[in-house]
Amino acid sequence: MSLILGMDTWVFLAWIGTILATIFCVIYGIYYQFFKKSYTEKSLKKEDKNKKNKEDD
């Protein structure tokens, strides 16, 4: 049976999958922090507007 980094294929898939999932989390954070400004500003504006409307009510 061939081993990758000492693990069989299924275990290696779990191992590498966990690392890739974490990398996805990091990229997601970087994207929303630095590249999706229009979205976050829009979202914050919408929330502020909702808050204002609630206060007016």
Place this chain on the structure above:
Amino acid sequence: MDIIFFVISMSLFAAMFIFIGYLGYKKTKTAEDYFVAGRNMGAVLIAFSYGATFISAVALIGFSGIASVYGHSILWLAFLNIFVGIIIAFIFYGFRTRKVGNSLNAMTLPEILGTRFNSTRIQMVSGLIIGIFMVAYTSAVFLAVANLFQVTFTISYEFCVIIFTIIVGISLIAGGLYGVIWTHAIQAVLMIIGMLILTIGIYAMLGGVGPAHEAAAALTPEALNSIGSPAATNAPNGLTSMPPFLSKPFMMILTLIFGVGIGVLAQPQLIIRYLTAKNEKALRLAIPYGGIFILIMTFTAFSIGPLCNVLMVNNGIMYPTKVTATGVVPNPDAVVPTVVNQLFPPWFVVLFLFAILAAAMSTASSLFHTAGASIGRDVYEKGLKKKLTPKKSLLITRIATLIIVIATLILTLRPLDVVAFMCAFFFGLMACTFLAPYTLMLYWRKTSRAGVWAGMLGGFIFTMLWYVLVYFKTAPQIIGSSLIGDYTINMLDPIFIGLPLSFLLTYVVSIMVKQDTDEKQMMEKSFENI
């Protein structure tokens, strides 16, 4: 290590958390402060609090012990912890839950369900289910850490349990969720440092990732038998390979992975974290911090578990055992503490102990907080329709929390089975009871009150019956033996059947019994920000 050292370090640790509890007390003015930390938390605090709540001593000690028995195949759980527990949880549940919670001005999962479906009974029943079963889960958390301290300091289990419960209880009841989240930040840092050093240390002792895993793969059943490791029979294809498909070890791994891995989505104590976010951006930015935190916790814990066998064989350390009614049996919960005790320097033994203690206390404080809120706010105040002033409402919740703390203390002093199974029990039960109504409430406008009742009670009753009559770990203890002899069935976590059943019931009954006018109004309100 002697008792004096334990008392001094424990006193400092306790003083710090009680002081933070006091700061939280000063900051807590309203019910919103106590239940959802004023809905004002940033990304890092949310991520650390979510992670520290999610990852308990059960995950670190219990599951790494299980990994020492079944091998690296449990790494699939680490994958699900991040993929489902962080990515799916935040992206598909977190943002919507926060919006719905804000629209309905709800502060707990039962309150979201109760308000959305215009039913105080739904709120009361869900609060009751959460409050009661959370006591068992919290007990499992304390059990793990008290075992660890008993092994390391050789002080009595009862003494440990009483001390831990008092510290967590005082800091929580005073500080509310502010106190809980602030202490989580410190506890998370301790956990990160402890787990990183432990993992790097173990891999360094074995020559790096590849050589360490190869050494684990090369361990023969004879070598494992020589130290009394149960892995000799439970990891038939080796410690770094999946067990044969549908074999008993395979079923064990499958049931743990899905019970905990999927069950995380419906944990009331985690759902509250979404409601504490100051805005959606904070929740989005919590994802990378949360992902990295879970990686450092579960990925490392599950990786080192099997490697402990190699270290024990190389250093002639026997696999730890415990005495039970059936005789002397292997004790997976003591594997990592034993390796740390025997092979690491004394300063790290102390650091590791406090990292594990931090893991236990952070989870326990969240559980106490959620259970107290469920009984005080959801059952007493809303369910029994007591008209209370905000001040009295807070007082009632604090009293309810105190009762939960005492009940947990009593249960922990008379401990049940292996800790990890209690963790899986709670996760599975919450998932089968709440995940379907909660998911459909967030995504399907036609979900009705009757559908929620059917899904919730159907899932709950099925799960309880499964644990009492069928599940291999619980049924023999309750009724003598499982009603189904086939292990591929009786080893299945109830989540495999209970969850689809709960979804089906919620959907079909919602189609059959439509929403009334009041429900429609609340539905429109809950979707107003989506």
